[in-house]
Amino acid sequence: MPILGMPDRPHLESFRRQARVLQRAVRAGDPDAIARLARHHPGAVPDDAGGLQLSAAQLVVAREYGFASWPRLTRYLRTVADHGWDTALGAAPVNDPAEEFCRLACLTYSREDGPARWAQARQLLVQHPELTTRNIWAAAAAARPDDVARLLAEQPRRAAERGGPFRWRPLYYLVYSRFDPAVPAERVLAVARQLLDAGADPNDGYLFDALPSPFTLLTGVFGHGELGRQRQPRHPHWQTLGRLLLDAGADPNDAQTLYNRMFEPDNSHLELLFAYGLGTGDGGPWKNRIPDLGTPAQMLRIQLRWAVEHHQPARVRLLVEHGVDFCSPFEGDGPSWSPGDGRTPVELAQVYGDTEIADYLLAQGAAPLGPDPVRELIAAAFRADRSTLDRVCAAHPDAVAQARRSRPGLIVWAATQAPIETVTLLAELGFDVNAYGRGDAPVEEAWETALHHSAVNGNVELTRRLLDLGADPDLRDRRFDATPLDWARHFHRQSTAALLEPVTAPPPNGA
Incomplete structure (x- = not known):
């Protein structure tokens, strides 16, 4: 790593x-x-x-x-x-109306994304309806087949030319455009076919900010990501446009698509990609360009781990049904939130209290686990099973101390994934309510506290419980140097902000 x-x-x-x-x-x-x-x-x-x-x-x-x-x-x-691309270009206005329209109309996978930009793009097109007539990148972003056809007839090589504010090719502007959620499907598909017939590459993509996972055309079709479906939505016609690209030869093993869509339980993207061979083949042209990318099988194993740890039983079943290895332990390199720590999928399901997934994996042939007091203790806490917890503690007095040593930030994960009672039980066991950890994955990395997550999730009951347990509202996270109140305010969580404001110390000098 x-x-x-x-x-x-x-x-x-x-x-x-x-x-x-x-x-x-x-x-x-x-x-x-x-x-x-x-x-x-x-x-x-x-x-x-x-x-x-x-x-x-x-x-x-x-x-x-x-x-x-x-x-x-x-x-x-x-x-x-x-193939590199700098996302800072998304924040840099340009004077030419056609290029500015392209800049505003498209997803950039930066903090600039969102409906306000697309509204500006719509207004700009109203003010300058001619901007698509001489600029093929703007014509593609606006899904104007007549303009695209004429511009290609003049110079067919335009289908493969980079241009516009981002130096993307025309098909990329079409696929990443979000300015008009009501754009007719026939216009979008017509432009896509025109560009593909003229030589556009269905596997086109860019390395955003030099990150090694390519953002391909399929990535743009399926959308979503860390900013969520509102600011980074899928294309309005993602299914038909995705099929068109896959039929044209786009490789279905698209790591960035899998990442962007893993945060929500919807599996429609996986169903379409599996129909075209997801998990098979050699990884396509991007794997050839960047050999250090994961193999198709490795990509899906990462998806399986995320689904198990985030209580996505339907996704677990879909992955298992398509042959993803659900028996072997996770080993070797992986993303920081999917480490090769030697645990099996069924162990992860059991330790975080997901009996539905654990029982399913065991029924499919996963090996049962041997006794492990630490795992059993954490599992009982995540199920809020106080009687089992008491039994494990009585039989294995050292299990609590071992659990605290191995998982000091566990209470942060519990604050995002488990019932409030689990947080209370962990605090009673001596887990530090002010510990730093990660709320997006159960790995030990000192990012933020449980109170940060209850604040940003607008969870008043959990916020109040954490404060009662001794959570310090003045602690700042290790990435953004912000208090839980800052998080609540930034994400407009008025309910938790109102609870935290009276107990948070004012910033020095009123900053």
């Missing part, structure tokens, strides 16, 4: 400089540099660190960024040079 984030505009020379700096530091005996070498180089530290080769330092740098080798990193940087 990478421990360093890829810079917004990565260049090979900057990574070469990093490797040379590391090489010199190791040769000089710098303890931090030697520790990096020991952590990431398979040969560990040579007897004579003063003779460290540059190739060894390059391997360490590549692995720190999540790549198996220096050649893999350099290959990826060439791909970024060809």
